[in-house]
Amino acid sequence: xxxxxILQEKIEEASDDIEAALGFRLVRETAVETFxxxxxxxxPEKLVLDRTPxxxxxxxxxxxxxxxxxxxRLDPNTGELFALCNGYPSVWVFCQSVVVTYGGGYILxxxxxxxxxxxIEGACVALxxxxxxxxGRDPTLRSEEIPDLISATYWVGAVGEDGELPPDIxxxxxPFRRAIA
Numbered sequence: 577x578x579x580x581x582i583l584q585e586k587i588e589e590a591s592d593d594i595e596a597a598l599g600f601r602l603v604r605e606t607a608v609e610t611f612x613x614x615x616x617x618x619x620p621e622k623l624v625l626d627r628t629p630x631x632x633x634x635x636x637x638x639x640x641x642x643x644x645x646x647x648x649r650l651d652p653n654t655g656e657l658f659a660l661c662n663g664y665p666s667v668w669v670f671c672q673s674v675v676v677t678y679g680g681g682y683i684l685x686x687x688x689x690x691x692x693x694x695x696i697e698g699a700c701v702a703l704x705x706x707x708x709x710x711x712g713r714d715p716t717l718r719s720e721e722i723p724d725l726i727s728a729t730y731w732v733g734a735v736g737e738d739g740e741l742p743p744d745i746x747x748x749x750x751p752f753r754r755a756i757a
Contacts, residue, residue: 586708590707602696607627611670635676636676639674682696696748703741
C-alpha cells in the first residue's frame with residue numbers, strides 16, 4: 577500500500593471518528609426526515625432537522641399534502657423549521673406526520689466552495705497527523721522503560737478514555753457539538 581493510500585484511509589478514519597464524536601454526518605446530502613404525531617405531547621412550535629446547515633428544502637408534506645413555502649420559516653444554521661399561519665408564527669398541526677425533504681450538511685474539502693468550519697477541518701487534520709505519527713507503533717503500549725534493558729506496560733481494553741478521541745481533538749470539536757433536545 578502506498579503512502580497516499582494509507583493517508584487517504586487515515587483521512588476517512590478520522591472523518592468517521594469526528595462524525596461519531598459530533599453525533600451527526602457532515603457531508604451535504606439530500607435527507608428525508610419524518611416527524612410523527614406520536615413523538616409530541618402537543619403541537620410542536622418547531623421541528624428540528626438533523627442535517628445542518630440546511631442548504632435548501634425541496635418539500636414539506638403535512639399529512640400527505642405538500643405545504644407552500646409561505647407556510648413555514650427555516651433557520652438554516654440550526655435546522656429549526658417553524659410553522660407560519662398567514663405569515664405569523666404558529667404551531668405544527670398534523671394528525672399523522674410531517675415529511676421534510678431537504679439538502680443539508682457541509683460542502684467538504686477539497687471543493688473550492690467548501691463550507692466546513694475551519695475548526696472541524698483542523699480537528700480532522702490534527703487527528704490524521706496523530707494517526708500518521710503513530711503508524712508502525714503498538715497503539716496499546718502505555719509506557720516503556722529502558723534502564724535495565726526494557727519494561728513495557730500495555731493498556732487493557734480501549735485505548736484512551738473509554739476509546740474517545742484525544743483530549744485536544746475533543747476540545748477542538750466541542751463548539752460544534754449539538755445540544756440534545
